[in-house]
Amino acid sequence: MTPEDTVSVSGDIPKNADISGIDVCSHPKRFISRIRIEDRAKLILMAAVVFTVAVLFFIIIFISYNSLDAVKEIGIWEFLTGGTWSPGSGAYGASSLIVGTFLVTGGSILFALPVGLGMAIYINDVASPRVRNILKPACELFAGIPSVVYGFIGLAVMVPFLMDVFPAHLNYGTSWLAGSLLLGIMALPIIISVSQDSLEAVPGSYREASMALGATKWETTRKVVLRSAVSGIAAAVILGIGRALGETMAVMMVTGNSALIPEPLWNIFDMVRTLTASIALEMPEAVHGSLHFSALFMLALILMVIVLLVNTVARRMVRRTKIKMGTEKAADVRRRRLFAPLSESHKEMAKTAAVYALVFAPAFMISSLFIGTYGGIAIGALAAAGLPVSKRISRAIGPNRVQSTVYLMLGITVAAVLAVLAVFLGVIAVNGLPAISPEFIFSPPSNSGLSGGIWPAVIGTIELAAGTALISFPLGVCSGIYLSQYAGDTRLIRLARQAIDSLNGTPSIIFGLFGMSLLVIAFGWGYSLVGGCITLSLMVLPTIIKTTEEAVSAVPKDLTEASAAMGASKWHTVSKVLLPASMGGVITGFILSIGRAIGETAPIMFTAAVAFRTTSSFSLLDPIMALPYHLYYLASEVPGSTANQYGTALVLMMIVIVLFAAASVIRYRYRKKTGW
Amino acid sequence: MNIIETNDLSLWYGNKQTLFDINMPIKKNSITSIIGPSGCGKSTLIRVFNRMNDLIDGTKISGTVLYDGNNICRPDTDVLALRKRVGMIFQKANPFPMTVRDNITYGPKLHGVKDQKELDEIVESSLRRAALFEEVKDRLNASALSLSGGQQQRLCIARALSIEPEVILMDEPTSALDPIATAKIEELALELKENYTVVTVTHNMQQAGRISDYTGFMYLGRLEEFGKTRDIFESPKSELTERYVSGRFG
Known part of the structure; x- marks a missing residue:
């Protein structure tokens, strides 16, 4: 059974629904208004999804449109292959x-x-x-x-x-x-x-x-x-x-x-x-x-x-x-046909040859950079010769000791990675710590960033986070709820899901270009706080949608059924039962998304962020400073600002870590409370 | 001759004791059934015989389990070698998501057989002994998951036989199968006892009566009664056993 089967009584109530069992208050006026709320809620949720999907198409259209000149003047093939x-x-x-x-x-x-x-x-x-x-x-x-x-x-x-x-x-x-x-x-x-x-x-x-x-x-x-x-x-x-x-x-x-x-x-x-x-x-x-x-x-x-x-x-x-x-997959059948002409022993030989090649190639490539082609061949051959030797050794020491050796090596790898972190x-x-002081945090940069502090950048980052949260939270949560509770498995919905997934994988700099071409140029806003917020919102939207959908879908179905069985309408069930029960997951995903938005540079460097800004007036259409862009600017354009670079990096990191910690605490609390 | 013998075997999962002072002999080349209501410790008991309980953290054992005269509860036991000699069939057929052939050759390859011809022979003989060869001989390269449920369970038996075990433990091997497939597995068990020792755990008392030479009745982690199957079913000594085998509780 899909969720649709169990709760459809309250889903599309309108015309032919049996109303006798639904309205516990048996008050005709109230019933009608409830249906209206149902429809409106559903429409609003759907609009959020439509908006998100439209974003992807607009991105593709804007990027393509702006590259038309290059296609015409240079030609696709020349562009791709030119050296x-x-x-x-x-x-x-x-x-x-x-x-x-x-x-x-x-x-x-x-x-x-x-x-x-x-x-x-x-x-x-x-x-x-x-x-x-x-x-x-x-x-x-x-x-x-x-x-x-x-x-x-x-x-x-x-x-x-x-x-x-x-x-x-x-x-x-x-x-x-x-x-x-x-x-x-x-x-x-x-x-x-x-x-x-x-x-x-x-x-x-x-x-x-x-x-x-x-x-x-x-x-x-x-x-x-x-x-x-x-x-x-x-x-x-x-x-x-x-x-x-x-x-x-x-x-x-x-x-x-x-x-x-x-x-x-x-x-x-x-x-x-x-x-x-x-x-x-x-x-x-x-x-x-x-x-x-x-x-x-x-x-x-x-x-x-x-x-x-x-x-x-x-x-x-x-x-x-x-x-x-449980079932044989088409891909297995295809693979089998591909390898059918090979006998078992040939298959083994092919496998062995592939392994040897995989060992030889990187060993050769790396060592040839140091000691020339012939030396590279020698080292590669030596590495390949190590294979049968290691096989013999592992046979000699027995499976138990092989296991402890392998697990020891994996443990060392883990330790090494943690050490890098x-x-x-x-x-x-x-x-960073020596650089941080109240003056550093609360005063503006001076001397092109060589001295002074980061206050305008802190403010800008907070403004960006707040604006992004304001825009992305309602849109993302509404879309997530719609996808989880209202959307069936129709072609259109599948397409929408694909679009949202694609948006999720789209590189952040593409969002930056889109924001620039639409907001900065077409709308004529120039670099602005609101442009940065919109661009960042679009970027984090798919993540918020996904985490919301997962959190809402994870609520046990018994709750939905219990609520529906009491005669609650669908929207009532969603807003009074499902959302409160899944809030932990929703908020966690949301905070993590904002954490990501705060650290992003590429989307704001062409839409909102400037290197310096001294006025302290507030306007949505003013450009802003932001911590990540400030760090990039100092690191790449202002040699000698090392202390301020570390200070900026540390402040940025601390904001991100605080957000992550908050998200973990919320997730932990809710998991303990709800048990799923 | 007893191939396995437990003496005052007790077992704890963490602080919870699940087996109490079990004394049970398993005769060579026989079928021994262990019956009892759910949660009585039947599966836990046979998982002692191949030390599969090791996979669960916090398992503690007291008493001894003699296998061919050696106490396999000792920490220095070569568990891998033990498991090679004591095969196991699980409640739900669990073939690997590989071809039928690869399922059978998995064990032999693991234990060092490399020769292709020898492997081919093992595949055929194992499948024959599990009464599956005729049904799958044209599908050796098909995915094991494409077989029917009963075939999958016999494939698992063939897989267990591929490494020439001495004892085969069956943990409710037919509980997920239909009556026809069940009959085939039972028939197979009867054939297997010629060359192997079979220990089976079952919910199904008729099954225990049909196939086993010895039966043990377990209740709340204790071995309530053990003896020849006919004695257990026809003249049980314990009143509890009598009530269980006559279907008045369980």
Whole structure:
């Protein structure tokens, strides 16, 4: 039964409904007004969904429209394949930017997948409940650190560190390697949480069956659990890729931004430039209406298409894992046909060959950068030769000791990642605390940010948060309620859900471009507080919708039925029973979203934020200062402002951490109270 | 000859004691049924025999369980080797989401069989002994999840047989099956006792009466009565047993 079946008595009351059993007050006038409230409520909720879906279409239309000039003048094919990106001399070939985007993303996943999956296995297999209760919030905190803070820390800590490690290969430190490492760290939380969810979802009976055959826990995980969870893990990776592709600030700050394809292609020490970085760097100089301006929108369109494709694939995979495991899946049949001509022993051989190649390739690529092609081949071969050796060793020491070795290694990985997090937070705290004082917080910046404080930026950030909350909360919660309680499984609703999911995956800089082209230029508002609020609201809307929908849907159906059985109308049930019962989840999701909005830079850098603003008058149409943009500005434009950079970063982090803590407390309280 | 023998076996989950001083012999090449109402500790008891209770945190055991004369409750027991010798069939068929063949070869590969031909032979002989070969011989590369419920349960039996165990524990193996599939499993159990020792837990007293040589009746974590199946059903010594097997409670 769907929720619709059970509560339809009160859902679409109008014409043919049996009214005798519904109105307990048996007061005809009251009954009519109630129906009117029902209809109005439903209409309002639906309007919120329609609005959200319309946003996606408007984004696509605006981005496409603005890139028309570039399409006409340069041509799509030339734009995609051209090798030189030099707006100054009129050369718009985006291939190096596209390649750069994929290289940085690919590198980050190569690093984040093994580490993230290892951590997920550790959380699932090894960690005691207490350790798990530390690791999971730590992951959330990782995910909550604003991207500009990651970029700042990358620039301040990681880049100098890499230069110390590879003095002969890194001239400036900013490089593909730095970008991939940083992005990998940023992609870890989502990879860990999604793949851990899918590991957890593997039925315990599989585990039992395997252990009863005499397998160790690790053998069971490796041979049964990972195999069963493979599409969930793939989805985790693709979601991580989607996030990495759209990342702007952190990448821009550490990759060096040189629009050239690395030489050789796997030279991780070269500088690269991504699509997002090009947009963010060049938009301030591009004259509105020029070819350059249009070309940047074209980059955004390319980025949007790539991200949409990636996210669609990820959603398909997530859905596939959710389909019950009872029936044979079409994909299995297809796979089997593909491999049918191979005999069992050939299959084994192919598998072995693939494993060897997977070990050889990265070993060769990395070592050849240091000691040339032949040395690289030698090292690669050596690494590949290690495979049978390690197999023999593991046979010799027995499955139990293999298990403890593997789990020890996973534990070390977890500890290392936590140590990195601790270093990140510690560096900010240690360097930021001395900078913080009442004067720093409550006075405006002076001497172009070299001295003085951050008060206007604090105010601006608070204003942005408040405005974003005001706009996004009603819209998001209404849409979430509609999707959870009123929407059926029609084609139109499925389309709407897809649109909202796509909006969820859209890179933040795209929202920035949309806000700029619509609010700043078309509406003529210029940079304004309200423009920033609207842009940020659109960005967090899908998250609020999703968390609301999940929270409302998680309320046990008995409550709905109990309320309906008392003769309550649907809206009455929703507003008096479901919403109060799910408020914990709704508020938690909302606070986390605002936390994310506060730390965002890319959406406000073309819509609201300016480097300096001295007047203290308040107007919705005035530009503002904001902490994340201020940090970016100081870190990239004001050398020598180190103390103020750390101070700004620490204040920003503290606001975000306070919001996260509040969200955790609320979630914990409500979980204890309601028990679901 | 007793292949398994428990002496004053007691078991706790955390602070809750679920088994009390169980003394039970399991005869080689026989079928032993353990009956009793839900929650009486039947499943807990047979999970002692292959140490599957280890998977639950906070399990404590006192007393001894002798397997071939060795106390398997000792912490230095090689649990993996024990589980290789004592196979288990679960209440709900739980084939891996792999092909039929891969389900069978999983155990042998785990324990070091690599030769393709040998694996093929194991697949065929295990499926034959589980009376499943004729039904699936053309579908060895199909997903195990595409089989019917009864076939899946026999596949699980074949999977357990693939590593040549000595004892097969069955934890209510037919409770999720229809009568026809149940009959097939019962028939199979009777054949298996030629070469294996079978211990089965069941709700179904008729089933215990039909297939088992020995029956134990458990109540609230105690072994109320144990003996030849016919004695338990026809002339029980305990009044509790008598009331249970005659269907007056349970």
